[in-house]
Amino acid sequence: MYKRLTRYGLAFRHLTFIRIVRRTLATLFPIALIGACSRVFQQAFFSEEGFIYNIAYFYNWMPDKVASAFRMVFTGLSRITFGMLGLYAAMVAAKYTARLYHRDDQMAELTGIAAMLMLAFRFPRSGNTVPFVWSLFSGDLLFIGLLVGYLVGLAFRWLGKPVKFTVHEHVITIRRRMYRALKIMLLVIMLALIINGLFNLMSYFNIIDVAYGSLQDLSNGDQPAWIKAGLSFAATFLEWLGMSGPYNIMNATSSSAINANLSYVLTHNNWHVPYPFLGTTIYNSFWTFGGSGLCLALLLAVAIEARAIEDHKLVRWNILPILFNSNSGLLFGAPVLLNLFFFIPFVLLPVVNMMLAVGAIALHIIPTPAYQVPIGTPGPLVAFLGTNGNWMSLIFSLLLLIIDVCCYLPFVKLSLKVENEAQRLDQEADEHAEA
Amino acid sequence: MLKHKANAQQKKTYRLLIFTTIFLVLLAIPAYFWMQSSTRRAEQFKKSRMSPVIMVPGSSATKERFNTLVKMLNEDTKNKHSLLKLEVKNSGKITYSGKIRRGDREPIIVVGFENNHDGYNNIKKQAKMFDSAFNELSEEYKFNNFKAFGHSNGGLIWTYWLEHYYSDYKEHITIKRLMTVGSPYNFNETSTNNKTQMFSDFVDNRSKIPSNLSVISVIGTETYDSDGLVPEASVQAGKYIYQKQVKHFTTMTVTGEDAEHSDLPQNKQIVNLIEQYIMDYQNGKRNNPQNKPKN
Incomplete structure (x- = not known):
């Protein structure tokens, strides 16, 4: 048994995908840990509903400005670590997939990031809005990042040619590599653009918001x-x-x-x-x-x-x-x-x-x-x-x-x-x- | 060899776990007492039966502004409302005069300011000063609901406070009703096409105003479009802040005797409106809910 x-x-x-996932998770561990710790500081120590904040009576002796400055610092830290894990994951997963099949891992890495950014891009309706759906990058949707990275790696596997990893690389070798990767890169980004177009259409008709809202209703806490x-x-x-x-x-x-x-x-x-x-x-x-x-x-x-x-x-x-x-x-x-x-x-x-x-x-x-x-x-x-x-x-x-x-x-x-x-x-x- | 090394690791981990447990116990002790005291506090709020009316005067007025009004209110009732007056100094110090009678469930509290000047910047400052007074009052008397009244700029201070400070209290203190009298939401502008900075800020932040609040905006008019100081349109502009945000928003126009801006708090009809719409208790009896704008 x-x-x-x-x-x-x-x-x-x-399984290939699981092997890639394991490698990616291991690589991203430090970032996840920093994110976890900064979340603790942000929420338990310096937010007004936080555990330490309350039991240590921070509100009595710590000036509000100091607490909110700390909160801002740690919010920033959480945003660039935990809030970006999906993006990091796409990059690392693409790299390891390409490497597993002896393909150009550096170019795959770049393509992974570009594909992810392309997917998260929303055409702004007015001039000043932030054009990215940031939640797509966050650790909460990590699986998407992993999947995108893996697929990009696979694209390199099917369309690329094996490369030999050398310790010391000259400019000319990089250029040769680059031209070989160019087509794959373009293809992947085009594909991402098409999927992104569908997403954009959906968000234009508020389909995503509606679906999201009905899920949120399930969590209203009265069940x-x-x-x-x-x-x-x-x-x-x-x-x-x-x-x-x-x-x-x-x-x-x-x-x-x-x-x-x-x-x-x-x-x-x-x-x-x-x-x-x-x-x-x-x-x-x-x-x-x-x-x-x-x-x-x-x-x-x-x-x-x-x-x-x-x-x-x-x-x-x-x-x-x-x-x-x-x-x-x-x-x-x-x-x-x-x-x-x-x-x-x-x-x-x-x-x-x-x-x-x-x-x-x-x-x-x-x-x-x-x-x-x-x-x-x-x-x-x-x-x-x-x-x-x-x-x-x-x-x-x-x-x-x-x-x-x-x-x-x-x-x-x-x-x-x-x-x-x-x-x-x-x-x-x-x-x-x-x- | 490998096993020996691992055991050393395990010891290290166990040591850390023991420290963590001690740390947890050390956290649990203050947490226990914190919880007890915060629960006790929540109980006091919950059980409190006081529901004060808090009044804020307009610019150039002091905490004595509503003395006549309170006197007129008390003429009509057997149970006299006690009157507490606070003044917030520019230094942040708060002075008290008058007092709340024991057992008075509906005292009137007036909060005035040493800096009682006009202008958006002063209103922001006054809202902040008011907040420190409100904080002291809520800690001292632990009421869980209250009614608000503001004359002229007092209504603007209330609006600013609701949008920027009330969220700190909303868990345990409910503002039931707000009456503003002659409050120039758009200062001296006679049209909402000319938006003052304050007015657009009020409109931008309106979503923070509690949605279960009932608001009554009273307009005084001497001529057909002004109370002699504040244009009627500026008071009317309040609807862009409150309407569709609060539960009920009612506007009323008072004309005739004592309808001039500074006479409004002594206007007999407005006193009646306060009794009818703001006060919970009339003649010692609970105000008949049907008299109020349904809420």
Whole structure:
């Protein structure tokens, strides 16, 4: 059984697209980590709803101007790191795809960026608008970047000729390369232009906005827990794919039902709130230890199971952002994205958590968290603070965390094993090639 | 060899995890007390039964501007509204005179400014000064809703404040109604073709005005197009700010005796309008909701 799983795992990992994705994610890890950290500073430390900002009473001693200056700096940093991950991904993925087939990787890289920019370009209706759809570049739609990069690489594979990589390159060689790449580049950009034209037409008729709006309606936060569980399942699945963009459920922190609960607990001395199984509340309190997919549990499982120095470095670098629920560093570093082994726990474990929480609320073991907690509250504390310091909730959260770590362990073990096996095979192949 | 090295790594990681746990506990303690105190505060707001009327006078007027008006209001009711007057000095210091009687659910609070000059820049400054006064008031009395009244530039200060400062409070304080009297939204311009900077800013930021607010704009006229100081068209321009943004926007024109700009706050009819549309309690009874513009 274990052996067969390992074999499947190896086969999946050997798919060209997945190999490209793995290389790209590994390369982009530093950028994702910087993005994750700057998000923590931007949201938890310097935003007015932030966790540290509030519990350290920044508003009492830090001048508003200083806080907003910091917030601006870190917003900028998040924008150029996390906000541009899709663009970086297109570039790196194109490069690695071309290289895999011994094609001109540098030209592929350039073409990848150009194609991505072309796709995101919107013809401005008035003079002063920003012509790019910036969200297409963002880490929330990473999959698009990866796919574009991969396709550009493939274009070089089919239309280009193999090149020999030399250490030292003269201008004349670059020019020769350039002329060979020119046609492919033009073709790719033309293609991107056509697709872009369709997008532009769609946005002219507001099709995108309408579709987007109807998706947003689903996340308004008033659904009961079981519908929310289904929606969140879909959302986490998309996130695993690298597509968390169109359906961002973390947004819903205020709705009529949430407010009804809040005003009930503020005026009564008991916990019989009108909406005990409110999806958003339970989602926020028990689903997001360390960001979506219970990344805190994954991180701890890796810490327990891993032996290699890289894995431990990964854990140590990610502890701080994960503590404040910013998980993009781990998603790229582990990697979680498009990783078959983490698919099941990443997508299903949160649902289990949610059901356990609903059960515990139904049995009156814990109250429904009704108070709003600040942004970036460490996962295990969310339920504790959301119930205004109910100790049972804290214990329950910690228990859940332990269960989650235990559930992640076998998957981490399997993943590490396959990883070792793959590395061994690669090494053998390299030695074979050299010999 | 490899295994030994990995164990050293693991130890390092565990050490960091222990530190993180300690850090988490250290965070949890202040977080617990912060949560308790913010909940207590939210409870106080929620349970508060005070709903003051906050009045802002126009330019060149002081915090004493509405004394006559309050006296006239109190003549008609058994339960007298107490009157608290604040003045914000240019230094930022806030002085109080008068006081809110214990148990008064609908006190009247007047906020005046040492700098009471006209002009858009002064209105911005006054809105900021008003905000610091409002902040102190809300912390002190913890009301969760209030009614607003502004005469002349006072109405402009309210508008600026609603667009730029109210969002800090909207979670726990509701502004129920706003009445402006003779407020020149477009200063002295007689046509909206000539937009003043202030007016276009007001229109640009109108989306920040709360949508569940009811606004009543009262116009005084001595001649057919002015109250002697403010052109009627400038007051009417308010509709481009409030209409289609707030729940109800009503304009009313008052003529006859005391319809001159500075007499408006003492105008008997306007006093009636305030009683009818702004106050919650009349003669100690809850104002009949049917009397109000439906809200």
